[in-house]
Amino acid sequence: MANPNPEIWGNSETWEYSKNAYGLETETAINANAYKPKCNNFGTIILPDYEQTLYSGVLHGQIEYNSPLDRSICPCGQSPDVSPFAHIAVFNENNDLSQTPSSVHILSEHPVNWFFCDRKGSNNSEYFSRTYNYNDDIGLAYEQFSPKGATVNPQKNPNLRIAPYTQYGIKSLVLGIQVHCILKTAEQPITGTFWTNLDDWKNNYSTTYDICGIRLFVRNCTNISGGTLTYNNDSSIPEGQCAGEIGVITDIDVMNNGEITNTEFLTLFMETGTSERCCYIFDRTSIIYNWNDERDNRAVLACWNYFDGQTVHTWYGLMSDPVRYYFYKIPYSENNYNKIMAIAALFGCYFTPTAKYSFADSMTDVDLCLPVLDENGIAHGEYTRGLDNANNSLYDKSSIRDIDYDPDTPIDPNVYSDTTNWNNVNFQQAFTKRYLLNSSQVAELSTELWAAQSSKPADIDYHNFAIDEYLTNNPIDTIVSLKYFPCTFADVAPAIVHLGKYTTNIAATALGTSVRIIDFAPIECFPHFEDFRDYEPYTELAMYVPFCGTVKIPTAECMGNYVSVKLAIDTSTGAATGYIIVSKTGTGGICVATCQGMAAIDIPVSGLQSANLANAVFNATANWTQTQVNNITANSGLFKHMDGAMGAIARGMSNSVNLSDVKGGILGGPIGAAGSLVNSLNPISALQKGMNIDIDNAKANYELSHIQVPTRLVGSASPVLGCVIELDCRLIIYRPVTDENALSNYADTVGYATIQSGTVSQFSGFTVGTIDVSGINATAKEKQAIAAAFANGVYL
């Protein structure tokens, strides 16, 4: 914790590390946050000397109300204004809980800051302070938190009987809040109870279980150097472990009937004869009575009337086993939950209401709570949780193990990057194949297309042959596109060009890449003027990217850095995208602008559409035939025109038509002004029966002899202009031009624009600025005149 108030905590440099054992109260003082005269385990007062207790200290005016108890207060001291556990209270000698709470004698009406006192083992006769059993190097590490240990002379300062519970050398500490669950219907706390974490009770058991105890376990203990602290079983300590020894939490253990497993915990407090190492806020009270009805336990009273809806139960054991249990049953409510959380927060340590114990990676974990400390390092029960921890003075983004947080330094949660992540795109062409051809291979392809039907066997018609070989009626339909890319390709493998199922004689290569990436070397954007003229609006920059044109780029981002271009060409479509990248070192960098264009040139591919041709011939023939039928009915002389090729057409009307026959020999003679006839003819009617026979004849003859040979053009001619201009990237720089003739007196009459702070003596020449003349001995008018002169410019 940063700089606790030394007036409260004392000067930390004077805190001493001591290996002396410290005197411990014999009873569960922490439970009730109270003290009483020293008693044995059976509640019998064995020492009448009250001088050796806090009680006596208060009684005799050795403790001031509302003031901390010298340096026996830990840095995470508890504030008294929230919890009853921060009050000093003692009980009367009888300590009879059967009495009303009025038997509780509150020493201080004004609560003071203090913390729990822990105690050693069952050796109740020793009145010496004890710290922790570590080697010197480790033990020294927690001086920061270790107030002066008690001396063997408690008479000197009875307060030193109070040993702080935070006498451990750890930098981080996570308290886990556990509650002792008891059935709502239970009348005795012996069986059916279990310990679990606070949130588990809230979420899963609160409808059927109340709680009868609260304790804090410690987890994630490390020392100043970051090493995990382990349990130290110091055999020199009588009766087991000393309070304050630190263990490593491995996991939460749900406890039954007070039994725990071998899991090690921080010993903040230890009851006699047990190995629990946790701090009990309160728990069910197991009171052993002797026949004098002497007992000692004030656990329940600490939270008297603190929680909502609590009830006190008493359960008596057998007379032969004189056990009397007093316990609270506290139901769940949001208010009670918040009060338990506030109690944990009062310890000034990290804490969690869950079973989670590992927070090494995230100070903003949703299950991690940080107490809110005031400027003196005192906790008042407030806390933050999860993401809100980032606003807590105890927050440290790097690790919960480091407490060197400076609350004045804002923490930037962002992770910055100066490199754009590029993807290598390559995908499978599912229904097409792509080949790389050179110019001679393209010529071969053209020949192949026109000769595609020549390989047809004689006994197969063209239509079926085309379908079978080319998967389409027309060979040219196998071509999806032919594009010229003005770049070379790598990673290619030899491949024979196939048009559908048809194998050509073209030995090309297969294209393996979907995107062709072309990187241009970086250009250092050197500041020519080394002043404001290197930036906009004075100097402007543009980048010419091949195929994409010229794009303006921001001068401020580029000046003084490196600018490069990455050109990506899509081999499927021919599209090109240029990425302008700015980097500080010439490698990596961030893409600051993009531009698009077209890199590929579409090459037109032509070929015969044989199916369409056959269809056209068939239709024309059918029409001509019909006209002849009409002639026969109206005028029988025209059938003589059906000899020769037309006879074959009329009879067969198959698609095995010789194109030259169709074009050359249909009509016996010229038709005359065929063009005008075509334009004026009406559609042929098979039923005209000679009404327009001459016209019908002329039209049919014309159509038959003018069948269009269907061809197809794949692709369209696209501009090749992208290749006319250079294929280099070019950084175009537009620089300002200075009127040098106007600079001769510039420095002495205008001065150069700047922003500087200092004293007048640090500047020279013509100077314009704002001067602070508050320190000179002059009249107000004179000061104004001086300031005005400097605002307009003076000579220094």
Place this chain on the structure above:
Amino acid sequence: MFTIDIAYTTENNLKVNKSYTNILTGVEIHPTSTISQENPVFIVDYNAAFLNANYVICSALGRKYFATISTDTANRMIITCSCDYLSSFNLSSCPIQVTRNGGIGKPTKYPDNKYPIFPNIKDITSITRSNNILTANGGAYVLTVIGGGS
């Protein structure tokens, strides 16, 4: 005795802590009823050397003044002064936030809209980078046909 130093300076009026050359120091002034601290008028005996004076230092008033010399008919010289604020006080330690300064010698990265730059004239230049992958006439034809993928 109220005296002034009569001097002349060739410094610009806006110069802070001007240097000057004394013509005559310790010149007694004729007493007047009042003397303005800001714009005093001193009357002194005629001295032809004073005719070139333009600066007065008055330690009694703790200030320096710009001076205008005139001669009256009584053969006295009347020195009309106005306070030189920039030289009368020690300003060397005064904090200042400077926005323009000739002493730095050259323009800075702070924009200067007074700098004489031709508004409509640009000097255009360029830097190229090439890559051998791109070639106008040595490229490749990509033929895409129907059929299985590749």
